Amino acid sequence: MKGQFWIVASIAIALVILSERSAVAQQTASDFVLMNGKVITVDDRFTIAEAVAVLGERIIGVGTNEEIAALAGPNTTMIDLQGRSVVPGLIDNHGHIMEEGPIWQLELRLDGIELRTQALQMIREQAIALGAGEWVFTLGGFSMDQFTDDQSDFTRDELDAVAPNNPVLLQVTREHTFLNSLSIEAAGLEQSNESWIVRNEAGRPTGVIEAEGIRSVSDVRPPPPTEIFEASSMAMIEDMNRAGLTTIGGPCPADYIDRFRAWGDEGRLNLRFFCFMRTRLSNTTNQVDELLPQIATLKPFQWGNWVDMTAYGETVYRPLHDSMLATTTNPSEENLYQWRRIATEIARAGLPLHVHATVENTITTFLDQIELVNREFPIRNLRWALAHVDQVNASHLQRMKNLGMYLAVHTRPTVMGGIYMRAHGERTLDMPPLELIQQSGIVWGLGSDAFEVNQYRPFTTLWWAVTGKMVGGTTVLRQTISREDALIAHTRQNAFLVFQENNLGSIQAGKLADLVVLDRDYLTIPADEIKDIQAVMTMVGGRIAYVASE
Numbered sequence: 236m237k238g239q240f241w242i243v244a245s246i247a248i249a250l251v252i253l254s255e256r257s258a259v260a261q262q263t264a265s266d267f268v269l270m271n272g273k274v275i276t277v278d279d280r281f282t283i284a285e286a287v288a289v290l291g292e293r294i295i296g297v298g299t300n301e302e303i304a305a306l307a308g309p310n311t312t313m314i315d316l317q318g319r320s321v322v323p324g325l326i327d328n329h330g331h332i333m334e335e336g337p338i339w340q341l342e343l344r345l346d347g348i349e350l351r352t353q354a355l356q357m358i359r360e361q362a363i364a365l366g367a368g369e370w371v372f373t374l375g376g377f378s379m380d381q382f383t384d385d386q387s388d389f390t391r392d393e394l395d396a397v398a399p400n401n402p403v404l405l406q407v408t409r410e411h412t413f414l415n416s417l418s419i420e421a422a423g424l425e426q427s428n429e430s431w432i433v434r435n436e437a438g439r440p441t442g443v444i445e446a447e448g449i450r451s452v453s454d455v456r457p458p459p460p461t462e463i464f465e466a467s468s469m470a471m472i473e474d475m476n477r478a479g480l481t482t483i484g485g486p487c488p489a490d491y492i493d494r495f496r497a498w499g500d501e502g503r504l505n506l507r508f509f510c511f512m513r514t515r516l517s518n519t520t521n522q523v524d525e526l527l528p529q530i531a532t533l534k535p536f537q538w539g540n541w542v543d544m545t546a547y548g549e550t551v552y553r554p555l556h557d558s559m560l561a562t563t564t565n566p567s568e569e570n571l572y573q574w575r576r577i578a579t580e581i582a583r584a585g586l587p588l589h590v591h592a593t594v595e596n597t598i599t600t601f602l603d604q605i606e607l608v609n610r611e612f613p614i615r616n617l618r619w620a621l622a623h624v625d626q627v628n629a630s631h632l633q634r635m636k637n638l639g640m641y642l643a644v645h646t647r648p649t650v651m652g653g654i655y656m657r658a659h660g661e662r663t664l665d666m667p668p669l670e671l672i673q674q675s676g677i678v679w680g681l682g683s684d685a686f687e688v689n690q691y692r693p694f695t696t697l698w699w700a701v702t703g704k705m706v707g708g709t710t711v712l713r714q715t716i717s718r719e720d721a722l723i724a725h726t727r728q729n730a731f732l733v734f735q736e737n738n739l740g741s742i743q744a745g746k747l748a749d750l751v752v753l754d755r756d757y758l759t760i761p762a763d764e765i766k767d768i769q770a771v772m773t774m775v776g777g778r779i780a781y782v783a784s785e
Contacts, residue, residue, distance in 0.1 A: 264308025265290050266777060267748075270300050272316030273756060276742040277323050277726045281719060287321065289748040292776040296744055319771060320756045322722065323742050324481025324749030325693040326729035328643045329549070329589070329622055329682035332475065332691070333487045333495060333508055336468030337459045338374075341365075345377035345405075346650075346690035347766075349707050351385040355397050358405075362398035370418070370456050372404040375687035379407060380653025381706035389413040391442030404452065408647075408688045409560075410654050412444040412452055422455045464494070472506045476773040476781040478692045481749040482507040484589075484643075484682070484733040486549060492542060499541025505773075505780035507541055507749075509733040511548035511589055518553045523573050530580040535587065536734065540747065540776070545734050548589035549622055551577050557597040559625060559647065559688070560658045564596045575604040582612035587734070588619040589643060595626035602634050615639035620732060623647075623684065625655075625666040632675040642672060642679035643732055644724070647689045649699045652711030663711060669700060670714035680729035681721065697721045697757075698766035706766075718758060718765065748777040 265288040274284040276297060286303035288296035296306045307313065335342075343361045348354050354377075361371045379386045394403045394415035402418035419425060424432050424440050431448030433441045444452050459467070475483075487495075487510035498504040514529040515522070535544045550556045552574040557564050566574075581588050592598045598621060608614065615638065621627070622643040635642070644667050648655055655663040665671075672679055681700065685691035695706065700721040703712035716724075730740025738747045752772040757765065773781040 263290060263295060263306060265295060265306045265311045267312050267314060267774075268303055268307045269314045269316055269321065269750075269752070270303060271318060272752070273318065273320045273758075274742055275320055275322050275722070275758065277723055278741045278743050281723075284742075287742060287748075287750065289774070289777050292747055292778075294742060294744050294746050294748050297742055314772075316752060320753045320758070321742065322479075322751050322753065322757060323726040323740055324751055324773070324775060325479045325725050326482040326484070326680070326733060326739065327480060327682050327685070327691070327693065327725075328484045328680045328729045328732045329645060330483050330485045330685045330691060331687065332471075332483045332485060332506075332685065333468075333491055333510070335686050336471045336491070337464050338467065339471035339474070340463060340467040341370075341372075341459055343371055343373045344686075345373055346685075347381075347692060347695060347706055348377065349381060349383050351379075351382040351387075354382070355389075355393065358394070358403065359397040362401040362403075365401065367400035369401055370404060371398050371401045372453075372456060373406060374453065375406045375408050376650065376685060376690050377407065377706075378410065378650050378654055380709065381650060383707050386653075388443060391415055391419070391440070394442065402456075404456065406449060406453065406687070408651055408654065409446055409449060410651075411446055412449050414440075414442045414444060414452065416442075418452070418455070422452050424452075468495075469503075472504070473781060475506050475691070476775065477770055478694075479751040479753075479768075479770045479773060480506065480691070480693055481751070481773065481775045481780075482509070482729075482733060482735070482739060484509045484511075484545065484729070486511050487542075496538060496542045499539070502778075504541050505775045505778065507735075507739075507775070509543055509545045509735065511546055512544045512586070513547055513550070516550060516553045517573070517577070520569075520573060523552070523576055526577065527580050530577070530586070531584045533584065533586060540735075540738060546587035546589040546618070546620070547581050549591045551581075551588075551590050555597070555601075556591055557594050559593045559623065559651070560654070561594050562659065564594050564600075566597070566600055571600060571604055574601070575607060578604060578608050579611065582608050582614050582617065585617060587617055588614075589622055589732075590620070591623055592621045593623045593625050595628065598624060598627055598631050602631060602638075605638060605640075606634070609638055618732075618734070622682070626662075627667060627672065629671060629675075632672065632677060636675065636677055640677070641732060642677055643682050644669070644672060644679050645682050645684045645689070646696045646699055647684055648711045649695055649705050650689050652705035652709060655711065664703075664713045666712075668714045669712065669716045673716050673720055678728055678731055679724060680732045681724045682729070692766075693725055694757075694768040695766045697725060698762070700724070701762050701765060704763075718762070722757065748774055750774050754783075 727740035
């Protein structure tokens with residue numbers, strides 16, 4: 236009898252526990268449960284889980300299939316991952332993404348294309364699709380070095396052959412531009428004497444425009460129709476989701492921000508934008524005088540989780556905005572003084588700073604100025620970061636660590652590796668020195684600086700960080716890192732750099748439900764396949780933003 240009593244009592248207790256669990260499940264029943272997967276959480280322990288539960292815009296549970304099944308209710312959408320890997324939504328800490336929206340449906344992107352013949356076919360197809368007279372153009376994001384079949388320049392004649400009825404403009408990052416006869420005619424270059432027009436021995440423009448003329452010829456294109464602004468921007472956002480991107484930090488055009496904010500408020504925005512603040516770019520001492528009082532009026536972190544203002548950036552003083560292809564810089568004392576005047580006001584106002592610095596001497600002289608600012612207004616808790624940092628060195632890293640600074644590392648060699656080799660030689664193989672940066676202990680993240688100077692796809696970025704290869708397969712980096720460290724830099728550490736570490740960057744209960752289901756396992760596939768990873772599903776804020784057609 237005594238034994239039977241304990242059996243009955245145990246059953247009763249178990250029933251009470253199950254009843255309580257059922258009640259909890261009904262109260263907190265998930266909108267989505269993703270089960271039977273390999274959930275790469277990228278939390279502090281790099282935990283691997285099986286399942287995730289999502290309620291509203293946030294994750295409410297991460298764990299085993301059994302644990303997460305308890306959070307399902309009768310109306311929960313159950314998603315069987317069938318063993319697929321899941322990663323946090325990828326974050327780009329610095330991309331010129333918002334400004335691309337209005338032209339996305341018009342522009343021909345050659346990001347990631349490895350065959351020159353394929354690029355020519357895409358130009359032909361774009362010309363047919365757009366119709367006679369419409370511009371076929373791409374504004375960067377590719378280089379001839381990425382082609383594995385033929386790296387020779389596009390010629391005027393062959394562009395005429397594939398698009399005889401359309402002006403063609405192909406911008407190679409910021410190195411040069413290719414034109415066909417109709418775009419040469421539209422720009423009036425046959426009669427022009429500009430030195431940046433490359434001509435043959437007979438004086439005929441070849442269709443190659445050197446770097447100095449990029450802006451002049453690009454501005455000849457008509458502006459995009461205003462009526463396509465929304466549709467084009469939304470198409471771009473879907474393509475970013477298809478690539479696995481869910482959050483962008485970077486410059487945002489002031490006249491676009493309100494439109495994007497409205498879409499966020501309406502629940503129609505599936506890409507988060509954390510925008511740099513600035514008042515106006517200054518080029519002279521008088522302009523700096525006008526700028527300084529305005530800095531204290533800037534107020535970041537006022538808008539929310541879809542569009543917000545964060546750090547001051549990316550340029551402090553325009554004359555010191557260096558070129559990635561410069562072999563060195565030699566800023567004047569006067570220009571450095573004006574830079575420091577602005578930086579001092581940024582520190583006085585207690586604002587974060589995210590500043591462009593590429594070449595070694597630029598990084599050195601900026602740190603000189605920041606150390607002077609720091610004596611008057613300590614910056615340790617202001618999250619000041621240097622961006623791009625192609626030529627950062629061990630001394631720089633130690634100085635930054637002492638100041639409490641951070642790094643936004645950019646992956647332009649995925650496209651510009653060959654261009655860098657021509658400009659910087661052997662040094663390119665340590666630009667940027669990822670292994671040195673990783674070992675420094677500084678918080679840093681991966682960004683693209685897309686679209687003009689780089690491709691935007693995060694798995695191409697991760698592949699480069701792990702293998703050192705640019706698009707097309709040429710090795711352009713010897714200081715590579717592990718795939719775990721690369722993923723952390725593109726998720727959790729980037730969440731810190733966009734001031735969202737409590738909301739984004741890892742798959743954990745309480746964080747926003749931004750995650751990507753992959754078609755193969757990032758952690759175990761051969762390293763050379765990382766660039767080929769595709770998103771099967773992308774979720775942003777608890778909404779399914781993209782699902783692969785199959």
